[in-house]
Amino acid sequence: MNHVRMSSHTSSQRYLSTRGGSYGLSFEDVVLKGLASDGGLFIPEEIPSLPQDWQTSWKGASFEELAYNIFSLYISQEEIPAEDLKNIIKESYSTFRAPEITPTITLDSKRNIHLLELFHGPTFAFKDVALQFLGNLFEFFLVRRNKGLEGRKREHLTVIGATSGDTGSAAIYGLRGKKDVSVFIMFPQGKVSPVQEAQMTTVLDANVHNVAVEGTFDDCQDFVKALFADPEMNKTHKLAAVNSINWARILAQITYYFASYFSLIKSPNLSPDTAIRFVVPTGNFGDILAGYFAKRMGLPIEKLVIATNENDILHRFWRTGHYEKNEVHGKEAEGGFKDDGVKAHAEGVKETLSPAMDILVSSNFERLLWFLAYQVYGEGSADERRKKAGNKVKAWLYELRRKDGFGVDRWVLDVAQRDFESERVSDEQTVKTIKDVYNWTSSPTHKSYVLDPHSAIGIAATLRSVERTPSGTHHVSLSTAHPAKFSKAVDLALKEEKEFNFKNVLPKEFVGLEGLPRRVINVSKSDGLEGVRKIVIAEVEKELTEKR
Ligand SMILES: Cc1ncc(COP(=O)(O)O)c(C=O)c1O
Numbered sequence: 441m442n443h444v445r446m447s448s449h450t451s452s453q454r455y456l457s458t459r460g461g462s463y464g465l466s467f468e469d470v471v472l473k474g475l476a477s478d479g480g481l482f483i484p485e486e487i488p489s490l491p492q493d494w495q496t497s498w499k500g501a502s503f504e505e506l507a508y509n510i511f512s513l514y515i516s517q518e519e520i521p522a523e524d525l526k527n528i529i530k531e532s533y534s535t536f537r538a539p540e541i542t543p544t545i546t547l548d549s550k551r552n553i554h555l556l557e558l559f560h561g562p563t564f565a566f567k568d569v570a571l572q573f574l575g576n577l578f579e580f581f582l583v584r585r586n587k588g589l590e591g592r593k594r595e596h597l598t599v600i601g602a603t604s605g606d607t608g609s610a611a612i613y614g615l616r617g618k619k620d621v622s623v624f625i626m627f628p629q630g631k632v633s634p635v636q637e638a639q640m641t642t643v644l645d646a647n648v649h650n651v652a653v654e655g656t657f658d659d660c661q662d663f664v665k666a667l668f669a670d671p672e673m674n675k676t677h678k679l680a681a682v683n684s685i686n687w688a689r690i691l692a693q694i695t696y697y698f699a700s701y702f703s704l705i706k707s708p709n710l711s712p713d714t715a716i717r718f719v720v721p722t723g724n725f726g727d728i729l730a731g732y733f734a735k736r737m738g739l740p741i742e743k744l745v746i747a748t749n750e751n752d753i754l755h756r757f758w759r760t761g762h763y764e765k766n767e768v769h770g771k772e773a774e775g776g777f778k779d780d781g782v783k784a785h786a787e788g789v790k791e792t793l794s795p796a797m798d799i800l801v802s803s804n805f806e807r808l809l810w811f812l813a814y815q816v817y818g819e820g821s822a823d824e825r826r827k828k829a830g831n832k833v834k835a836w837l838y839e840l841r842r843k844d845g846f847g848v849d850r851w852v853l854d855v856a857q858r859d860f861e862s863e864r865v866s867d868e869q870t871v872k873t874i875k876d877v878y879n880w881t882s883s884p885t886h887k888s889y890v891l892d893p894h895s896a897i898g899i900a901a902t903l904r905s906v907e908r909t910p911s912g913t914h915h916v917s918l919s920t921a922h923p924a925k926f927s928k929a930v931d932l933a934l935k936e937e938k939e940f941n942f943k944n945v946l947p948k949e950f951v952g953l954e955g956l957p958r959r960v961i962n963v964s965k966s967d968g969l970e971g972v973r974k975i976v977i978a979e980v981e982k983e984l985t986e987k988r
């Protein structure tokens with residue numbers, strides 16, 4: 441570590457559930473529980489502010505130092521001593537291929553468009569930033585809890601996750617071979633890319649279990665939530681989450697917004713007052729929620745731009761105030777304003793060229809709803825307001841379950857629109873953007889830039905935002921995955937380009953991957969949740985018996 445000053449906070453941050461059922465929990469509690477017992481998501485009681493001198497004292501910090509500074513605003517030193525936290529962070533980012541961990545590069549200096557590359561971790565997706573950290577965090581807590589214990593007395597974590605492709609492999613790489621942890625990853629059969637499927641199923645460590653579910657990502661996510669809500673399962677197993685329902689996932693992602701900011705303001709034509717927008721390809725709302733926390737902590741982000749694919753529930757919410765799984769035309773929101781003609785797609789999730797974002801209901805949106813409610817329905821003491829916010833979230837989610845949607849009143853939407861804008865990008869526009877960027881970055885001295893389809897959605901949304909913002913505005917678009925993971929969209933966009941050969945974008949780690957032996961358990965529609973439950977119970981028992 442270099443001379444940069446690090447913050448050292450000892451005050452304890454407490455956590456609560458978005459549905460009001462749990463209060464006063466510690467960081468360790470919420471990381472190991474994943475989901476609150478009332479079905480809600482954990483959030484910190486307060487969003488911490490940055491130290492007054494952060495702009496100077498954090499400037500020049502490495503990624504690891506920034507992570508430490510940020511995490512220690514949320515984790516007290518009594519819970520994780522400073523040296524241990526620094527070691528966990530160091531270990532987590534030692535697996536990355538880029539020295540800056542998440543470099544920010546300039547894609548178009550005239551239009552001030554930058555790309556925050558988040559795919560330099562072991563599985564070539566942004567999830568590694570959080571899941572390398574979470575894997576080491578689980579290990580740290582378990583080693584501490586199991587000290588001196590043997591056999592069945594040792595605490596054993598049963599990690600359950602749902603993936604549309606990237607979380608699965610990042611979680612597996614973060615947890616493979618770890619002691620006292622079994623990991624079960626459910627993915628929608630046939631709906632993840634071939635490389636993503638190979639990345640997951642070729643990991644043969646005894647503690648890794650891939651479960652291919654006949655259904656959609658939302659079905660997998662529902663199974664995860666149902667298992668967490670199952671009292672029997674909770675009696676016999678200590679369940680833990682790797683999806684972004686786990687608070688540590690969001691926390692770890694805050695770092696790169698700061699890293700990108702500091703990387704940008706190094707440039708002489710940027711001042712600390714330059715308007716900076718972050719544009720985020722969005723599905724489960726985890727990545728952009730980390731940006732929201734960064735903004736609320738005090739990072740000067742002018743706006744966060746949500747970029748969805750054709751599964752556009754979030755985009756429709758920001759236009760209409762309705763969070764509806766299906767078509768909302770003609771409806772009015774609670775406050776009496778009409779939708780603006782945004783077209784919803786037909787029922788259910790749509791398969792697109794950006795499969796990792798094929799999500800109908802975004803789990804982390806619940807966390808934002810809590811903060812919106814807290815801001816809007818703000819009377820009484822902080823505790824009374826927290827209770828009110830929890831009740832409001834519960835009521836909205838009840839409507840979502842009962843009627844497949846709910847509307848918020850005008851004030852809530854106004855507050856949401858203060859921090860966020862949204863864009864919806866079609867498959868056609870995604871392909872066109874990959875092609876356009878490939879051509880506009882081509883030069884005799886540089887290789888053309890190849891975007892993956894999710895990152896292309898971010899750039900397509902960025903280009904629209906550039907059109908409506910003053911010319912000095914800088915846009916940082918998050919590049920969430922390596923293009924080699926999504927050959928279908930990349931091929932479609934670039935197969936006609938003379939110089940393009942897909943082999944040239946293939947990292948050596950992917951060569952031959954698809955031919956390796958695999959292990960996967962299939963679950964049919966008729967097996968359903970009960971089938972998954974049986975698999976989890978049987979496989980954990982087998983692991984424990986074989987090991988001891
Ligand atoms: C490549 C890629 N881009 C974007 C997203 C969307 O991120 P989030 O779900 O955090 O909104 C995902 C998956 O979640 C992803 O795997």
Ligand SMILES: N[C@@H](CCOP(=O)(O)O)C(=O)O
Binds near residue numbers: 606685
């Ligand atoms: N796109 C994700 C879906 C799961 O989202 P998460 O961020 O909540 O884990 C994936 O790749 O699996």
